[in-house]
Amino acid sequence: MKVLLLLLLSPLQGLGGSSQRQEDFRFCGDRNQTQESFVVYQHGPATISIQNTAQALTIKRPFLPSRRNSSYKYLLPPALGRYRFCLYWFKANRTLRLAYGKQSFLLGGDLSSSSSSSSPQGKENQEAGRTSSSIFNVSYISKGGKNTSLESAAEYFFPASPENMPVWEEDVEEQLSTLDNLLAQPPLPATAAAEQQLLRRQLCLLLNAENIFHSMADILLREEDLKFASTMVHTLNTILLTSSELFQLRNQLKDLKTPESQNLFCCLYRSWCHNPVTTVSLCFLTQNYKHAYDLIQKFGDLEVTVDFLTEVDKLVQLIECPIFTYLRLQLLDVKNNPYLIKALYGLLMLLPQSSAFQLLSHRLQCVPNPELMQPADTTKLSTISKRTTASTIDYTELLQHFEKVQNKHLEARHQRAGRAEQLDRRVVL
Incomplete structure (x- = not known):
């Protein structure tokens, strides 16, 4: 049983920075900027995730081992209002580019390749004190697929195939170790069940x-x-x-x-x-x-x-x-x-x-x-x-x-x- 459990476990400001190459994945949406805010680019599991708060637009994906413990922070334009942004993933060179209003950011790139400065932040808790805020008019498309609209939400996950987004062994080991400890010393039953289900869902993203x-x-x-x-x-x-x-x-x-x-x-x-x-x-x-x-x-x-x-x-x-x-x-x-x-x-x-x-x-x-x-023309009825x-x-x-x-x-x-x-x-x- 334990083996099974472990396995489970809107007037818009201008949009610029469109890429000349065909991206393998694109995510677009509208973001209301109500205060000074940033783009935070962090290491995450085998998925591209986008999380929006009033303070920051956080984007996560697996980093290369040399940058595993880094995060990058970019200052967004100072003008308040609604911005259209798009996130582009290029499989060939494993890069993410963000077009936000008229600005473009090569996430995790060198200073010279980005229109805004970036700085390593270290691995820290950047979620505290943030207020979730929904993204509107959301759509995404994968290469060879159709453009798909999504409901407004503050957070989105897009699991990728293992060959595109390799999973780091440490991520899986960390989740399995946490689940082992939870099974060995369970807290209150209801809390334990909720945490076990959360870990199963995280493992689904990783594996x-x-x-x-x-x-x-x-x-x-x-x-x-x-x-x-x-x-x-x-x-x-x-x-x-x-x-x-x-x-x-x-x-x-x-x-x-x-x-x-x-x-x-x-x-x-x-x-x-x-x-x-x-x-x-x-x-x-x-x-x-x-x-x-x-x-x-x-x-x-x-x-x-x-x-x-x-x-x-x-x-x-x-x-x-x-x-x-x-x-x-x-x-x-x-x-x-x-x-x-x-x-x-x-x-x-x-x-x-x-x-x-x-x-x-x-x-x-x-x-x-x-x-x-009944429609007016019954001859055009589709089959069951x-x-x-x-x-x-x-x-x-x-x-x-x-x-x-x-x-x-x-x-x-x-x-x-x-x-x-x-x-x-x-x-x-």
């Missing part, structure tokens, strides 16, 4: 989230302790759906446009079958609504326990969270998403009349009448399924695998119950 989830799914698929496997799947699914660090991984799974994303979905699905409700949530994430409906139909053959209903309750709460905004908006397109509505009604029929039942019932009452949503790229997935075989795994769980529960009954008889005698 590449897709590889971690793929490896964990392979391990859990061979796990003989079915109860432990179900618990681990539930934990991994919670991290996958709620961690901001896994935004790109969720987007990759949501579209299933590439063979790699389809392969990852199938790998996760086979292990997620240890927990029926998390399997449905994975189908919701990947927009496989028909398969989600087929799974929910199978729930009638399962042993419905209090724990099972509790997980359905939590899934309903999760559907109301920002992570599933796209799913709720798809309820407007009744004609093209009938299985999504059927799946949600299936969850509603499973629930007792609790607060979760009322929540989901009120949501479904908001689904419009399909007759009122627009995702032809996902046709390579054998959903019939996946459904049979789900039934097989759940039969194993049922047999294991009966065996545990039989052993407990025999023990009770011995105690009576």
Whole structure:
């Protein structure tokens, strides 16, 4: 178990400094500058991160070993107001350039290569006393990809592939050592659980989230302790759906446009079958609504326990969270998403009349009448399924695998119950 745990673990001022070379990654946004502030460039894990406060715009990425313990500080233009800025990453020479208003900064470069002076600061706590401030009109693009808009936030993470952003051994060792100490001398239970989950998320950034989830799914698929496997799947699914660090991984799974994303979905699905409700949530994430409906139909053959209903309750709460905004908006397109509505009604029929039942019932009452949503030209209606790229997935075989795994769980529960009954008889005698 410890091995598994360690593995997881707006009038704008002018924009200048655009590069003549094609960048491999670009991040742009608007920043309100309300006081004198700086750009702080620091060593970080295997990711590019951007954090904004009123006092500083902090950018982190892995430094070369010779600069590992350095940070650089650049004074931003003195005029207050809203600035458009863009951050450019060039893979060929491993450099970051920041265009901020009309100024350009080669981050970590020599004094002569930057329009502003820089000075090594040493490794210190520069977060104290800072006030978080959101970045607006945010977008990013990777080489060969599409420009993607993001919601306003104060902090963004963009994990990079290992060959582009090598991980320093000391970073991983530091995280694992911290996790070891936490397990050896745990503080209060709630605090320990929160810190362990944070460390798992940081390890996902350090070690590449897709590889971690793929490896964990392979391990859990061979796990003989079915109860432990179900618990681990539930934990991994919670991290996958709620961690901001896994935004790109969720987007990759949501579209299933590439063979790699389809392969990852199938790998996760086979292990997620240890927990029926998390399997449905994975189908919701990947927009496989028909398969989600087929799974929910199978729930009638399962042993419905209090724990099972509790997980359905939590899934309903999760559907109301920002992570599933796209799913709720798809309820407007009744004609093209009938299985999504059927799946949600299936969850509603499973629930007792609790607060979760009322929540989901009120949501479904908001689904419009399909007759009122008919477009003027009915000949231009799209087909129900627009995702032809996902046709390579054998959903019939996946459904049979789900039934097989759940039969194993049922047999294991009966065996545990039989052993407990025999023990009770011995105690009576």
